[in-house]
Amino acid sequence: xxxxxxxxxxxxxxxxxxxxxxxxxAGQLGVKVLLVDHAPKVGEKIRISGGGRCNFTNRELDPRAxxxxxxxxxxxxxxxxxxxxxxxxxxxxxxxxxIAFHEKHKGQLFGDRSSEDFIRLLLAECGxxxxxxxxxxxxxxxxxxxxxYAVDTDRGTVHTPRVVVATGGLSIPQIGASDFGHRLxxxxxxxxxxxxxxxxxxxxxxxxxQPYAQLAGLALPVRIATGEKKAAMAFDEDLLFTHRxxxxxxxxxxxxxxxxGTPIRVDLAPGSDVAQLLAQAKLRSRKLLANELxxxxxxxxxxxxxxxxxxxxxPVNEAADKALGALAQGLARWELLxxxxxxxxxxxxxxxxxxxxxxxxxxxxxxxSGLYFIGEVVDVTGxxxxxxxxxxxxxxxxxxQAL
Ligand code: FDA
Numbered sequence: 085x086x087x088x089x090x091x092x093x094x095x096x097x098x099x100x101x102x103x104x105x106x107x108x109x110a111g112q113l114g115v116k117v118l119l120v121d122h123a124p125k126v127g128e129k130i131r132i133s134g135g136g137r138c139n140f141t142n143r144e145l146d147p148r149a150x151x152x153x154x155x156x157x158x159x160x161x162x163x164x165x166x167x168x169x170x171x172x173x174x175x176x177x178x179x180x181x182x183i184a185f186h187e188k189h190k191g192q193l194f195g196d197r198s199s200e201d202f203i204r205l206l207l208a209e210c211g212x213x214x215x216x217x218x219x220x221x222x223x224x225x226x227x228x229x230x231x232x233y234a235v236d237t238d239r240g241t242v243h244t245p246r247v248v249v250a251t252g253g254l255s256i257p258q259i260g261a262s263d264f265g266h267r268l269x270x271x272x273x274x275x276x277x278x279x280x281x282x283x284x285x286x287x288x289x290x291x292x293x294q295p296y297a298q299l300a301g302l303a304l305p306v307r308i309a310t311g312e313k314k315a316a317m318a319f320d321e322d323l324l325f326t327h328r329x330x331x332x333x334x335x336x337x338x339x340x341x342x343x344x345g346t347p348i349r350v351d352l353a354p355g356s357d358v359a360q361l362l363a364q365a366k367l368r369s370r371k372l373l374a375n376e377l378x379x380x381x382x383x384x385x386x387x388x389x390x391x392x393x394x395x396x397x398x399p400v401n402e403a404a405d406k407a408l409g410a411l412a413q414g415l416a417r418w419e420l421l422x423x424x425x426x427x428x429x430x431x432x433x434x435x436x437x438x439x440x441x442x443x444x445x446x447x448x449x450x451x452x453s454g455l456y457f458i459g460e461v462v463d464v465t466g467x468x469x470x471x472x473x474x475x476x477x478x479x480x481x482x483x484x485q486a487l
Contacts, residue, residue: 092118092216094246094487095235097223097264099126101476102459103250104206109484111213117487118244119210120237121219123260127203129252132259133473138199140178141171141477142470144191153471155340156463157277161440162475165448169481171474181205192469226268233454246454246487250480253434253460254279261428265438265461272452275439277463281431282340285331286348286422295392299325302384307354308334310342317341320354329422336468339425340435350418353380359412365400366408373411376400381415389415433472435465447486448479458483 096107099121107119125131130138146152147166151159175193178185183205184196195201210217224236232245251265266276288296302325309318317338324332338348358380365376373396377386390396395407425431438457443449448456458479466472 092116092242092244094118094248095120095233095242095244096248096250097121097226097235098250098252098459098461099123099217099219100250100252100459101127101130101206101473102252102480103248104203104210104480105477106248106250106458106480106484106487107215108206108209108213109481110487111210111215113213113484113487115213115484115487117213117215118242119215119217119219120221120223120235121217121260122222122262124220126217126219127206128259129256130203130206130473131199132256133199134194134470136199137194137197138202139188139192139194139470139473140185140202141174141193141474142191143171143187143193144469145171145471145474153467153469154475155435155465156440158440159464161443161445162464162478164445165478165482166474169478171470173481174474174477177209178202178205181208190469223264226271228272228452246456248448248456248458248483248487249461250457250459251461253437254428255281255431255434257428265457268455269438269442269450269457272450272455274442274450274452277436277439279434279436281425281428282435282465283336283432283468284339285326285329285426285430286335286339286342287329287424287426288420289329289423292420293329295388296325297327299384299388300327301325302382303332304352304382304385305354306334307351308338309349310338310346323350328426331426333468336432340433340465340467342422344422344424347419347421350420352385352415352418356380358415359409362400362403362408362412363405366403366405367401370399370401373398373400373403373408377411432468433460433465435463437461437463439463446482448483449486456483456487 093115094117096103096119099119107117111117150162183201185193222238227234233247235242249265254261303322306323307320319337321334322332323334374386374390448458459476
């Protein structure tokens with residue numbers, strides 16, 4: 085065991101959203117922080133987030149009711165951090181850095197220019213806190229040595245009383261994601277909730293999918309649902325047909341709640357009484373049913389849908405009432421069984437992670453004294469729409485205060 089004094093009060097592993105923010109906050113409180121990341125560039129996920137504009141938070145987040153926008157073993161766990169560092173606090177910081185932003189949809193805030201503005205903000209905050217960076221730098225092991233930790237890196241071993249794990253989830257391994265945080269938790273005997281891809285496109289296959297394969301590229305607003313009774317969850321968002329299945333915000337949102345082997349339900353014409361509209365059309369029109377339907381849903385969908393039944397391939401005035409009823413019912417309650425997801429390659433986040441029962445909700449310190457976990461590596465998963473970044477900021481802030 086080395087007797088040399090710890091040069092750093094804390095080592096933060098992972099220079100993504102949570103790690104950068106935590107390091108800056110702690111540094112500005114006088115904590116001597118070393119920030120280490122194995123990727124050549126900081127904040128790669130911030131860079132690609134929000135289509136390159138970074139959906140950095142959400143105005144609709146209510147910290148008193150985190151279960152509305154977060155899932156995990158205990159959604160109430162994030163209440164403390166989200167209440168102490170709010171969306172409003174991060175918005176103030178963005179304003180102080182002179183970054184222009186706008187609200188797009190359902191409280192989602194995006195930068196006007198580029199995600200790079202947010203990376204610069206985080207680096208400036210780290211700079212103001214005198215944070216030292218080692219990057220790219222591989223962390224080979226973290227060992228307990230008496231009262232402190234020895235962190236073995238490819239630049240040598242450093243000692244510290246506190247280690248913050250901010251290594252994120254498993255999504256998009258091609259830009260640096262790793263299971264480091266999960267392995268470290270296991271090494272120190274901390275429980276994990278089985279990780280799984282979330283906010284991810286769903287795949288479909290076989291003959292049942294054939295009629296819809298031709299719709300790749302088509303987007304439309306839908307109401308999408310999964311689960312039954314108390315466990316039912318629904319979203320009103322856009323759905324996108326892809327070559328392998330379904331994507332778009334509606335599907336990404338529902339994928340976080342979907343359990344393999346269970347169906348999802350889609351209303352392809354939400355807000356329209358398709359049965360009534362077709363009954364009225366039958367009284368006044370001789371157009372093909374597909375053409376009448378195209379007034380309610382996109383024409384490509386109307387064509388593909390009506391090809392499925394000979395009773396739907398005729399003028400609307402000649403269609404049987406039963407056939408029209410079945411058509412309306414099918415569009416309003418399209419039930420389909422996903423074969424799987426596109427996996428971590430396409431998932432925006434990883435659900436599961438460090439079991440929140442292992443962590444203090446005030447400080448993010450684990451039962452292993454001096455070892456902290458923040459951001460996506462924790463079993464806290466937000467909805468699409470800036471919620472995951474707000475969790476990264478809030479958990480990073482809570483931890484940064486406590487170091
Ligand atoms: P993050 O993944 O940001 O950082 C982890 C860091 O740890 C990385 O820099 C990585 O290199 C490093 N690391 C991993 N293993 C390591 C090891 N062994 N040693 C050293 N370093 C290691 N969210 C949102 O709110 N709004 C949005 O607009 C989007 N958009 C979006 C788009 C896409 C395509 C994706 C994939 C994800 C999003 N997200 C999002 C989700 C959001 O990016 C994500 O939840 C946060 O970045 C999580 O922040 P963390 O700091 O926890 O992990």
